[in-house]
Amino acid sequence: DALGDITARGTLRVAVPQDFPPFGSVGVDMAPMGYDIDMANLIADKLGVKVELVPVTSANRIPYLQTNKVDLVISSLGKNPDREKVIDFSAAYAPFYNGVFAPAELAATKPEELSGKMVGVTRGAVEDLELTKVAPADTVIKRYEDNNGTISAFLSGQVEAVATGNVVAAAILAKNPPKRPELKFLIKNSPCYIGLSKEQPALLEKVNGIIAAAKADGSLNAISQKWLGTDLPTDL
Amino acid sequence: MIEFTTWDILRNLLLATRWTILLSLVSFVGGGVVGLALLFLRISKRKSLRSLAKYYIELFQGTPLLMQLFIAFFGLGLFGIDVPAWLAAGLALILWAAAFLGEIWRGCVEAVAKGQWEASASLGMGRLQQMRYVILPQAMRIAVAPTVGFSVQVVKGTALTSIIGFVELSKAGTVVTNATFQPFTVYGLVALIYFALCWPLSKSSQVLERKLNVAHRNH
Amino acid sequence: MSLIEITEVRKSYGMNEVLKGIDLDVEPGEVIAIIGKSGSGKSTLLRCINGLETISKGSISVAGAQLLDDEVHLKALRLKVGMIFQQFNLFPHLTVGGNVMLSQMVVKKTPKPAAEEMARKMLERVGLEQKFDAYPDELSGGQKQRVAIARALAMQPIALLCDEITSALDPELVSEVLAVVRELAAEGMTLLMVTHEMKFARDVCSRVVFMHQGRVHEIGAPDEVFANPQTPELKQFLGMH
Amino acid sequence: MSLIEITEVRKSYGMNEVLKGIDLDVEPGEVIAIIGKSGSGKSTLLRCINGLETISKGSISVAGAQLLDDEVHLKALRLKVGMIFQQFNLFPHLTVGGNVMLSQMVVKKTPKPAAEEMARKMLERVGLEQKFDAYPDELSGGQKQRVAIARALAMQPIALLCDEITSALDPELVSEVLAVVRELAAEGMTLLMVTHEMKFARDVCSRVVFMHQGRVHEIGAPDEVFANPQTPELKQFLGMH
Amino acid sequence: MNYQFEFGWLFEYYPQIVKGIAITVELIAVGAVAGISLGIFCAWVRALGPSWLKPIVAAYVELIRNTPFLIQLFFIFFGLPSLGLQLDELQAANIAMIVNLGAYSCEIIRAGIQATPRGQFEAGASLAMTRFETFRHVVLVPSLQRIWPALSSQVVIVMLGSAVVSQIAAEDLTFAANFIQSRTFRAFEAYMVSTIVYLALAILLRQALAAVGGLIFPRRAAR
């Protein structure tokens, strides 16, 4: 069983993003840092094991789990029924509001107004699935391999708008990029969950316990303050 | 927020280049070993072994390296084999390089005059002895230039491992681009580093080829 | 029992029958010249005796052992019968000494010093002891062929097969190679040689085999065969020279 | 004014002066044979006249126009002077007809039907009208050379340069090519030909030029030159034949 | 192994695959035609062209041959916009493939040109053709014929290399596999199907190129 393996091994292997600030990005020393990384550390800490961070992309994080390359996916993973068929989800550990972002000059206040526009999104992410549902048929959706691609495409003007998390856009804005992603409208409130392999009740229970405890003792809120600059929403 | 200086960019890219070099070496050496085995199969007396090698080569030369990487990475896991990115990358590159090296070397072995096989046979040597003492030493001379030439393809092939998440030079390039918003500079530098790795190899391959053609001496 | 017994040997390439039933017995110490037009199957016959080609029918035995097509038997055969080629086929990456030592060390597992001693002795025999450390491409054609002979001799065969060993040589170099062969013959080596050197065949050989269209067309002592050819084909062939 | 005026022409390859001051005037309709030992500069002279080599000193003019080393002048010159080579140099990827039509269409912009008509006429002239659709590798050497002649003629040159055009041919094919040249001469074409066919030179040519060490050593009517050579060099050269 | 293979998704997603194949085929068709044309031009420059152009073409060829296609692609797609040159992903992919094949085929074709007997150039010249006309009408076709097998292999290699254009969201065959994988989580099956399709495409492409060779080279011209 997975929990047994982890304790036996003494390390917790966690899939984390490195292209998705503020959840995961790199510092000048190329070391991963962000909300998800802190979360991974917190869980490993509570399990009493070392953490091994495995950088993944949105597109490949679920195969990582399916092929048992990692124990947990803490990679701003959103929940939907398709995914629930193949993996299990913990309780939510972070808030996430998907929205469509674009420079000031692009006018769009609701999905219908994306008609004819070119929108970049990361393939396989919740934004991709949601946007595909709500956008009009003549919206051109460009699906990039990873968030690096999506963000680069937006910043280099290859797409007019991107669909991503509000905090992601905020993190980009904070770095004063050449193109400023401003929120046009939200498409989904899709909190982040930790992904686990199916049928590992012991591990799931343990992780949920840790999340609940972290919510209760304020350590999760501290992470939120550090990376998102706000308190955790109460409904999480 | 942290600011990257150009030096930070370059330093991080160069650090990642270590992986590119290591991965290239592993693929090239591993590919060489497997390629040698393929070569022996390819020129074996048994038809079944020959076709086995032929289909292997056909398969690996006929499908994208990228797909081979994907399958090594995601596929092997399904068989319960735990493959970290570096292992999948190394494995796929080794198998891929072996297909090309095996084929290059077969050409070189076939370029050795038929009389050499006959003379060594009539001296009582077995097939392996013929290969070991007579054919390979001559084929190796012919093989040096194209083999060095192919090493350039290997170095460039390692760039694809970025797509299965292995952080070598190319992946570092995308990650740094996203932390700096300077794609032109970053990809320009990445290209220059690759050029600095590959160009000496291609140049020496050309020089070797010319040398061997001009001085057609055999020792 | 003869040293080499060739019985009813046939060899085809695809539909093309190149040897059409060859019978030939060679006694120890005999020197046999094989002559005949281009394409008559002379090389093919030698190559079959050495196992470089597999025969389609018939049998070949050397010193009582059958020629069979597996590595063990082939190796045993080739230890008894050496072969020398028109194109020398020296190993270009080895020195002259290395050429002569290689198969002793690899095939017979002779230790290096013994192999070297043997190599020097054989090179001396062909008059090339001073070329021990030269590479093949530093030698003239005649010297190359003498090295090839030394290389074959170093394996101490009981018979030697020579396929037009002087045909690739400039005329002035032919005699130095033939001198070596003549000496071998005098020392009692069994020799089967395809040759166009009629004078040499007449002087040195004990028997002459005339091949024609894959058959042994005439056979006999050189005096008979050359002075008194029986068939119009041999007459015509000799008339060409 | 002569058709071709060669004045004080010198040509060096590096330090090696191959033509050492050649003077030669060719009148319209003349047929000139150039003879001489190998290496005496015969080919080089022809190649200079055609602008395939640039001359180091002196001048060459054809029909009044100077030979200058730029594409416009060279093109004008080569439209006047055709050249035929020892090695035929047919274009292997084109049919015989294509070979003869190509330069008309490319250089002169002749429309295809007119070019084809001309090609057929010229091929008829060399007796190969039935080979229009054959490819060069289906022809004998003599046929190839006749196609090369037709190809040069199709450009309607006022003079033809021929460099040993029969030397690469088997003896039995030489006469079919010479017959074509003989006819051209009879029709009044100006011809400069390097040749080893002394009998042909004697029969057909109006003048013979003997070159020796990069100079015109003797020149004159064939009867004089062949019957009564003045210099020991020419005597020796003719003695060779 | 407790993994259950499942290919049911093929029915739902086959339009994606068909579209992916169409784009891959479009990429290689355009890439081959334009890339080989570019290669011919560059080979002409390097073998016979004006000397001021030679170093430029040489630098281009060396640069492309010694950097990964993926990086060239990123440079064109993400990098060039900061110089004001905005290309969509298909244009970028097309250009990257043309530029890539151009450099490789340049070297291959140049070898073919250099193997042309001197007499062919001289025969062209003596028929009053300019150097360029001689190249165009006399030298080119036999040169191409000489190196056609090598060139064909290179085209196949570039076709297989095109798999990375999915990285810039060009919806080629690999994109289709990745897309399906991200929706169905059937990574292994999706990649296997696309690998088989690539293999089939490679075999077909090889045959198509041989057929094209048969059309443009009517005879054993080269030697």
Ligand SMILES: Nc1ncnc2c1ncn2[C@@H]1O[C@H](COP(=O)(O)OP(=O)(O)OP(=O)(O)O)[C@@H](O)[C@H]1O
């Ligand atoms: N490997 C082969 N495959 C097919 N046919 C062959 C092969 N080797 C030889 N032959 C044919 O066998 C016939 C006899 O050839 P062989 O070389 O024995 O003749 P030869 O008497 O040695 O002639 P030469 O004097 O020219 O060496 C020839 O018709 C030849 O074409």
Ligand SMILES: Nc1ncnc2c1ncn2[C@@H]1O[C@H](COP(=O)(O)OP(=O)(O)OP(=O)(O)O)[C@@H](O)[C@H]1O
């Ligand atoms: N491209 C070249 N570079 C250097 N030297 C050359 C070149 N072409 C010819 N030569 C030299 O010029 C001299 C004259 O050569 P040319 O070909 O004109 O002689 P030729 O009279 O035609 O002889 P042949 O009867 O053998 O054809 C020779 O010494 C030759 O070596």
Ligand SMILES: [Mg+2]
């Ligand atoms: Mg023979």
Ligand SMILES: [Mg+2]
């Ligand atoms: Mg000449």
